[in-house]
Amino acid sequence: MTTDADVAFLRLSGSPFAIGRGHGEALAAPLRSFLDDSVCRLNKVMQDPVSVAGLRPLISAYRAETAAAVPRLAEEVEGLAAGAGISEEEAWLLQLRREIMGYRKVPTAGDCTTFARVGTAAHGQPVLAQTVDLNGDLDDRISVLEVAAPGVDRRSLILSFAGLLGYLGVNSDGLAVGLNLVLGGEWRPGLPPYLAIRHLLDTSSDVTEALETLRGLKLASSRTLVLCDRERVAWVECLGDDLRVMRATEVAHTNHFLDPDFAAHDELNVFARNSSVRRLEAARAGLAALPATADAEDYFGLLSRPPICVPDTGDIRRERTVAAVVMLPQRGELHLRPGDPSLSTTRVFRLQAG
Known part of the structure; x- marks a missing residue:
């Protein structure tokens, strides 16, 4: 548990792609390490293991819906990928982690107040x-x-x-x-x-x-x-x-x-x-x-x-x-x-x- 963690503070502006690129450049190393940590730690919390390749059709479906609804943010995800030196699928995975987890049926003590x-x-x-x-x-x-x-x-x-x-x-x-x-x-x-x-x-x-x-x-x-x-x-x-x-x-x-x-x-x-x-x-x-x-x-x-x-x-x-x-x-x-x-x-x- 981190009790007093460092918090990155980023000021971002420009086009949607530039905003995403600045975000990705600033956090490239931690984002890469998170993706490599059991696929964004999904395989540490989910019962059935996942992979980026196996999630590709699901990522594509969410990506299409998001691009249609808020194209600016879809461009920003593209910029995030370019700035961090990760694939666009990996950048989308960072946005979709909670959706991929879906319903969780285990006993729990909390989830935001x-x-x-x-x-x-x-x-x-x-x-x-x-x-x-x-x-x-x-x-x-x-x-x-x-x-x-x-x-x-x-x-x-x-x-x-x-x-x-x-x-x-x-x-x-x-x-x-x-x-x-x-x-x-x-x-x-x-x-x-x-x-x-x-x-x-x-x-x-x-x-x-x-x-x-x-x-x-x-x-x-x-x-x-x-x-x-x-x-x-x-x-x-x-x-x-x-x-x-x-x-x-x-x-x-x-x-x-x-x-x-x-x-x-x-x-x-x-x-x-x-x-x-x-x-x-x-x-x-x-x-x-x-x-x-x-x-x-x-x-x-x-x-x-x-x-x-x-x-x-x-x-x-x-x-x-x-x-x-x-x-x-x-x-x-x-x-x-x-x-x-x-x-x-x-x-x-x-x-x-x-």
Whole structure:
């Protein structure tokens, strides 16, 4: 477990290909070593072994769907490959790792706890905060990207793992996007949710625009996105081609569906559901106990406590907390604690002016 890891910080701009190339050049050695580590560590966490050659048809299908939906990001993946000196299939594999893993039916203790508050509940300082719970020991693969979206005056701070173009982040218009894994429906070739989040940050100025854009996308797999701008908060549960939205001044979400219509289609196993319910209750209670004047360190205090913070059991196949993030959309700030947030120190990343 990495408790206070180095975090690469990359400022990227230019054409989509140039952005990808800069990303790849900066992280060429770690990306190559990750690809060579049991195929992005997939063979350390999956029951059936995979290979790049064997995954070629699946990669091709996702690539085609992504290129049709967001051609800019497809060009960026090409640039990533060129910059890192890897094949385009390998660059796409870095984007598709979670889709290839698919549903996981093993008992687990976590997979992200997310909350957000705005308005008087946040004393006028909107916040979106979450743990990042992943398997594969990915806390040694964290980077933060500051990306200038081509053709518009908009920049984003993106939390990334091992070459991902997107995961979660905040943009210069004051929109922040977080996420939770939920399991349901058919997972199929489409736009991976991590890349959808990057697309929302590149193209949307607020929650309303992000929701409109999201409704036009064919997502590859089920997720909950938590959206926060200077005035509004919403969670969006995505199941197949359907969305359910809940708006409030304060929201929390974990890994089970909260919408009654979607709950009947929840595929989360009983062990994971019990963990999800406990973490949701802890998040709601913790938020209720925090004053509206709470700052980033107060929110990290909540994210660092069990059951919200999921400890390392030593099993690479099990999800654990590999990072915690507090985003302040009005300030354009992303506060990060890499690894176990109860053991690491806070790094603050701010969007560059103009």
